[in-house]
Amino acid sequence: xxxxxxxxxxSFGVLGLLFVLLPWxxxxxxxxxxxxxxxxxxxxxxxxxxxLGVIKWRTIINANAGRAPLHxxxxxxxxxxxxxxxxxxxxxVGGDVLRAALAGKRIGQPEAVVLGGLAxxxxxxxxxxxxxxxxxxxxxxxxxxxxxxFILLVCLTTVGIGVMMLPLILRRxxxxxxxxxxxxxxxxxxxxxxxxxxxxATFSAFTFALxxxxxxxxxxxxxxxxxxxxxxxxxxxLVWPLAKAAxxxxxxxxxxxxxxxxxxxxxVPFGVPLAQxxxxxxxxxxxxxxxxxxxxxxxWMLGRSPEVGREVLSLSxxxxxxxx
Numbered sequence: 057x058x059x060x061x062x063x064x065x066x067s068f069g070v071l072g073l074l075f076v077l078l079p080w081x082x083x084x085x086x087x088x089x090x091x092x093x094x095x096x097x098x099x100x101x102x103x104x105x106x107x108l109g110v111i112k113w114r115t116i117i118n119a120n121a122g123r124a125p126l127h128x129x130x131x132x133x134x135x136x137x138x139x140x141x142x143x144x145x146x147x148x149v150g151g152d153v154l155r156a157a158l159a160g161k162r163i164g165q166p167e168a169v170v171l172g173g174l175a176x177x178x179x180x181x182x183x184x185x186x187x188x189x190x191x192x193x194x195x196x197x198x199x200x201x202x203x204x205x206f207i208l209l210v211c212l213t214t215v216g217i218g219v220m221m222l223p224l225i226l227r228r229x230x231x232x233x234x235x236x237x238x239x240x241x242x243x244x245x246x247x248x249x250x251x252x253x254x255x256x257a258t259f260s261a262f263t264f265a266l267x268x269x270x271x272x273x274x275x276x277x278x279x280x281x282x283x284x285x286x287x288x289x290x291x292x293x294l295v296w297p298l299a300k301a302a303x304x305x306x307x308x309x310x311x312x313x314x315x316x317x318x319x320x321x322x323x324v325p326f327g328v329p330l331a332q333x334x335x336x337x338x339x340x341x342x343x344x345x346x347x348x349x350x351x352x353x354x355x356w357m358l359g360r361s362p363e364v365g366r367e368v369l370s371l372s373x374x375x376x377x378x379x380x
Contacts, residue, residue, distance in 0.1 A: 063309045070313035074320070074334055082331040089283050090339045098275055098340075102347045105271045110135045112264035113176050117159060119257035120172040126163055133358055134158040139351030142310065142344075152177060176261065183265035184297045187273065191293030195326075269297065280336045287326045295322035299337065312341065 075083070114131040126134075137158060138151030156173040160166030270293075277292040299319035303311025320333030 063307065066307055067309040067313035070308070070317050074317060074330075078331045078334065082329065083335060086283055086332050086335040087339075090279075090335070091282070094279065094282050095339070095343065098279055098343045099346045099350075101271070101275045102343050103350065105268050105275075106135070106139065106347065107132075108264050108268050108271075112179075112261045112268070113155075113173070115257050115264070116176045116179070116261050117169055117172040119254040120165075120168040120175070126159055126169075130159070130162055133355060134162070136351035136354045139348045140355060143348040143352075179258070179261050179265045180269070181301075183262065183269045184301055186266065187269055187293050187297040188301070191290055191295075191297065194290035195288065195294040272300075273297070276336065276340055279339060280332075283332055283336050283339075285323065285328050285332050285336060287323065287328060291323075291326050295319060295326075298322055316341065 110128075110131050113135060114126055114128065117131070118125040134155040138155035140151075141154040142151040152173050156169045157166070160169035163169065273292050273296050274289075276296050277289055280287070280292065296319065299315050299322060300311075302318040303315030305311075305314065308314040316334055316337035319337040320328075320330050323333040323336075324330055
């Protein structure tokens with residue numbers, strides 16, 4: 057419970073500090089450029105991209121479930137419930153937990169669904185890393201002369217460290233990990249092993265992940281352009297995935313505040329005023345909130361909202377107990 061309140065404090069503390077430091081007139085003028093038509097189009101794009109997410113998630117789940125596949129309609133319903141739960145649960149991956157609980161109950165293989173959900177998250181993270189690397193290499197020319205080789209060095213170093221560390225992590229005996237991490241590490245290792253054993257499903261899911269994350273970048277670039285942010289598209293492929301990765305850190309309420317401040321700060325070296333970057337990120341946050349509410353509405357229309365409510369309350373309560 058204490059950790060949750062600390063996350064709320066971090067989120068609203070960062071946002072409050074930004075609003076105090078930034079010129080309020082510039083913030084309001086930029087916000088007035090977010091037209092209803094653009095916002096509605098962004099919301100539609102958000103929903104369409106997440107339909108691809110349904111297919112990606114279901115592909116991984118069914119690769120783990122074997123003879124008890126998750127049907128498409130159930131996958132859509134549970135995925136929509138997860139989008140809605142992101143608004144109610146204290147972490148950005150709370151929706152993953154809820155949809156895994158619902159899917160595991162449906163097909164009777166909770167462990168397979170949990171492992172599949174973990175693999176799905178790993179693939180998303182890898183896709184974000186690929187976009188950051190590609191965006192960094194392409195966007196370097198938009199900065200001063202020393203920045204291009206610097207960004208190239210950072211990308212190559214990061215990839216190199218990842219390649220060298222992965223075999224060491226995979227070969228390390230489970231009993232040598234700290235006791236509080238063994239269960240998570242064990243599940244992650246099993247997920248990686250199953251991904252390796254299902255190359256076709258893994259490749260398909262990774263392709264969907266790249267398309268999804270790239271689509272989110274394009275949507276945000278379009279939103280930024282409507283707000284007067286005039287930077288090369290490659291810049292968005294660098295800064296937006298980095299901001300999203302910052303939002304995944306367990307230090308804020310679903311990334312709120314941290315993600316917004318990160319995006320605004322990353323756009324500054326490219327000549328974008330801090331206020332414009334902040335408004336662009338907050339506008340996208342409202343799109344995500346709208347998408348979550350539509351997910352809940354879709355679930356309610358199918359007459360299953362009481363079940364979602366029970367699951368959300370149960371997961372939220374367990375989260376409070378573990379954080380207290």
